[in-house]
Amino acid sequence: MTIETKIDPRGTPLVEMRDISISFGGIRAVDHVSIDLFPGEVVGLLGHNGAGKSTLIKCLSGAYHADAGDIFINGEQAVINNPRDARGYNIETIYQTLALADNLDAASNLFLGRELVTPMGFVDDGAMEAETRKIMARLNPNFRKFKVPVAALSGGQRQSVAIARAVYFNARILIMDEPTAALGPHETQMVAELIQELKREGLGIFLIEHDIHAVMKLCDRAVVMKNGARVGTVNVAEVTDDDILGMIILGKKPPQAV
Amino acid sequence: MTDVASPHTDPEQKRGLFETLEIDTRLLGMIGAFILICLAFTWYTDGRFLSARNIFNLTIQTVSVAIMATGMVFVIVMRHIDLSVGALLALCSAVMGLLQVRILPQYGIPLGSPLIAPIAMAAGILTGAAVGALNGWLVGYQGVPAFIVTLGGLLIWRNVGWYLTSGQTLGPLDPTFLKFGGSEGTLGVTLSWIIGALAAAAAVWAVWRARQVKERHEFPVKPIGAEVALSVVIAASILGFVYFLNSYLIPDARLKRMFEARGEVMPEGYTEGFGLPISVVVVIVVAIVMTIIALRTRFGRYIFAAGGNPDAAELSGINTRWLTVKVFALMGILCGLSAVIAQARLQNHTNDLGTLDELRVIAAAVIGGTALSGGVGTIYGAILGALIMQSLQSGMAMVGAEAPFQNIVVGVVLALAVWLDIQYRKRTGALK
Numbered sequence: 090m091t092i093e094t095k096i097d098p099r100g101t102p103l104v105e106m107r108d109i110s111i112s113f114g115g116i117r118a119v120d121h122v123s124i125d126l127f128p129g130e131v132v133g134l135l136g137h138n139g140a141g142k143s144t145l146i147k148c149l150s151g152a153y154h155a156d157a158g159d160i161f162i163n164g165e166q167a168v169i170n171n172p173r174d175a176r177g178y179n180i181e182t183i184y185q186t187l188a189l190a191d192n193l194d195a196a197s198n199l200f201l202g203r204e205l206v207t208p209m210g211f212v213d214d215g216a217m218e219a220e221t222r223k224i225m226a227r228l229n230p231n232f233r234k235f236k237v238p239v240a241a242l243s244g245g246q247r248q249s250v251a252i253a254r255a256v257y258f259n260a261r262i263l264i265m266d267e268p269t270a271a272l273g274p275h276e277t278q279m280v281a282e283l284i285q286e287l288k289r290e291g292l293g294i295f296l297i298e299h300d301i302h303a304v305m306k307l308c309d310r311a312v313v314m315k316n317g318a319r320v321g322t323v324n325v326a327e328v329t330d331d332d333i334l335g336m337i338i339l340g341k342k343p344p345q346a347v
Numbered sequence: 348m349t350d351v352a353s354p355h356t357d358p359e360q361k362r363g364l365f366e367t368l369e370i371d372t373r374l375l376g377m378i379g380a381f382i383l384i385c386l387a388f389t390w391y392t393d394g395r396f397l398s399a400r401n402i403f404n405l406t407i408q409t410v411s412v413a414i415m416a417t418g419m420v421f422v423i424v425m426r427h428i429d430l431s432v433g434a435l436l437a438l439c440s441a442v443m444g445l446l447q448v449r450i451l452p453q454y455g456i457p458l459g460s461p462l463i464a465p466i467a468m469a470a471g472i473l474t475g476a477a478v479g480a481l482n483g484w485l486v487g488y489q490g491v492p493a494f495i496v497t498l499g500g501l502l503i504w505r506n507v508g509w510y511l512t513s514g515q516t517l518g519p520l521d522p523t524f525l526k527f528g529g530s531e532g533t534l535g536v537t538l539s540w541i542i543g544a545l546a547a548a549a550a551v552w553a554v555w556r557a558r559q560v561k562e563r564h565e566f567p568v569k570p571i572g573a574e575v576a577l578s579v580v581i582a583a584s585i586l587g588f589v590y591f592l593n594s595y596l597i598p599d600a601r602l603k604r605m606f607e608a609r610g611e612v613m614p615e616g617y618t619e620g621f622g623l624p625i626s627v628v629v630v631i632v633v634a635i636v637m638t639i640i641a642l643r644t645r646f647g648r649y650i651f652a653a654g655g656n657p658d659a660a661e662l663s664g665i666n667t668r669w670l671t672v673k674v675f676a677l678m679g680i681l682c683g684l685s686a687v688i689a690q691a692r693l694q695n696h697t698n699d700l701g702t703l704d705e706l707r708v709i710a711a712a713v714i715g716g717t718a719l720s721g722g723v724g725t726i727y728g729a730i731l732g733a734l735i736m737q738s739l740q741s742g743m744a745m746v747g748a749e750a751p752f753q754n755i756v757v758g759v760v761l762a763l764a765v766w767l768d769i770q771y772r773k774r775t776g777a778l779k
């Protein structure tokens with residue numbers, strides 16, 4: 090274990106995951122990985138398929154419980170046993186699988202678990218649809234299918250719903266697991282702008298992304314994982330995309346990395 | 348290139364007539380099938396099938412299965428199954444029978460006491476809730492498949508009831524309790540008309556309120572003519588149903604007895620209709636409450652979400668295990684309620700009460716469009732499903748079909764209904 094005693098000029102990290110490990114059966118999916126995230130920062134998480142990226146962030150979003158390691162939010166130890174706990178820390182997640190209930194419409198999915206209710210305590214579908222129309226107008230103005238189950242949507246439209254759900258609730262920490270995998274170029278561009286806007290608002294964002302150009306454009310730092318372990322962390326401004334590719338493919342750490 | 352929606356490809360422009368009017372084509376199909384069945388039997392029986400007497404009997408025979416079918420919708424929507432409902436009904440009935448016939452009279456609460464019916468019913472329903480919760484705990488928290496848990500329950504609970512009662516038939520029951528059975532407890536003509544009128548008014552009000560909500564949020568609304576037509580059809584159906592039940596006359600001998608009991612003499616030529624049976628009022632209330640739960644509460648929303656995608660529900664912070672316990676407990680409560688009605692209708696507790704009900708209840712839910720793959724189902728569908736099955740059964744009995752043939756037809760209808768449902772979904776591409 091490396092003990093980092095140096096005091097960061099940026100202050101207390103928004104998130105610090107220390108020495109996280111988790112196994113499935115015999116497979117070490119995440120092996121003693123430490124990462125951190127500061128307010129207004131986008132940290133890219135890279136690595137080959139099956140490197141352990143999704144598994145690592147699922148420990149933060151409450152989907153998994155790490156076998157070992159600690160999570161600190163704003164410098165205080167956080168207990169995250171389930172997704173409800175994570176939401177309590179203002180952590181929102183766009184899962185790689187999108188985690189949508191296919192039989193429900195966009196508004197029901199967007200507010201799932203946090204429904205708007207009338208004074209009598211009944212779910213207020215009208216209000217939820219109105220809110221959904223507002224946020225979708227911002228994220229994907231071509232989106233019209235408010236009345237149908239999300240099973241009837243295209244992959245990109247479904248992804249828009251998942252993104253809308255994550256940004257609607259004023260997250261402080263946003264986890265995006267390949268958020269643009271199914272999006273067209275225009276929609277991808279809009280998500281990129283959204284990320285930059287949220288960054289300006291001071292959110293911390295973990296972005297899992299395979300497109301190296303997107304990483305170079307959007308991220309401040311990049312963490313590369315290989316076979317469950319962290320290869321290294323680099324400041325994106327200090328390296329070339331070839332350096333990062335070398336880390337991903339060969340596990341080769343450039344001199345600038347920590 | 349981005350797909351800038353041109354007017355020709357805008358999906359909202361291509362909506363069909365039914366879609367614009369938001370008519371539920373599946374509901375329409377089921378009602379059509381039901382009307383066809385009724386017409387066919389009416390023709391075969393020279394009108395006897397549509398007689399007031401038969402409509403009355405058909406309705407009270409459907410109640411017990413219909414109540415449980417509404418709960419089964421939730422269970423199946425969550426991708427589970429409950430094979431133990433008939434057995435649980437028998438256990439709840441045994442508990443209520445024992446309390447009325449043996450236990451409560453010993454503690455100074457005899458038959459006819461105002462306390463005995465409420466206590467017996469509460470105990471029966473609590474028994475249902477407890478066993479249901481146990482099922483839900485085994486399924487939700489212990490991960491035992493619902494099929495296995497409730498298959499065990501199918502073998503266990505009826506026989507626990509048998510053990511408690513030593514297999515004896517228990518009777519006579521409390522007179523207040525008996526009022527929940529059907530013909531023993533009806534509301535009379537005037538009260539039935541009042542309730543019918545109120546129900547029609549409430550239904551029309553609901554239609555208009557839904558429209559207002561849409562207008563408030565500036566969502567598209569149906570043409571006003573369609574709303575008026577819909578309101579008229581709903582109100583007419585409710586009042587027509589009440590008319591049928593009111594026109595079934597109480598037999599003379601029984602009327603005479605009722606007058607004698609009050610110390611009066613029945614005037615010559617006096618007639619009186621039964622009106623709405625209390626049991627039918629119960630099933631209507633259950634249907635309304637369950638529909639509100641399904642569509643308007645978080646609990647209902649989570650049931651459908653968990654059925655559509657259990658992982659997504661869990662990741663959205665829904666405690667799906669606890670949800671499973673609640674859904675099975677609700678199923679148990681409805682079994683207890685059905686036990687009240689089934690026992691009162693039979694006027695006894697017998698150990699074989701509700702035998703094979705699990706199959707009827709599941710069939711009713713499935714005929715009503717509940718998909719065994721989860722996430723899809725409606726309360727009104729299940730009730731219509733129960734009604735369709737009961738019509739088939741009693742229609743065929745009227746025509747004089749033999750029992751094995753009756754079962755064959757019901758079985759074929761079940762398979763046919765599911766096949767049609769799959770075709771329907773393929774064509775519309777809809778999950779709903």
Ligand SMILES: Nc1ncnc2c1ncn2[C@@H]1O[C@H](COP(=O)(O)OP(=O)(O)OP(=O)(O)O)[C@@H](O)[C@H]1O
Pocket residue numbers: 113116117118136137138139140141142143144145185
């Ligand atoms: N629920 C699970 N049960 C068993 N093994 C799992 C589970 N989830 C992940 N794994 C394993 O853990 C390893 C890491 O998977 P993970 O999904 O985190 O990869 P990833 O880096 O997100 O890959 P990708 O780029 O393909 O999304 C893989 O070997 C995978 O098979």
Ligand SMILES: [Mg+2]
Pocket residue numbers: 142143144185266
């Ligand atoms: Mg992944």
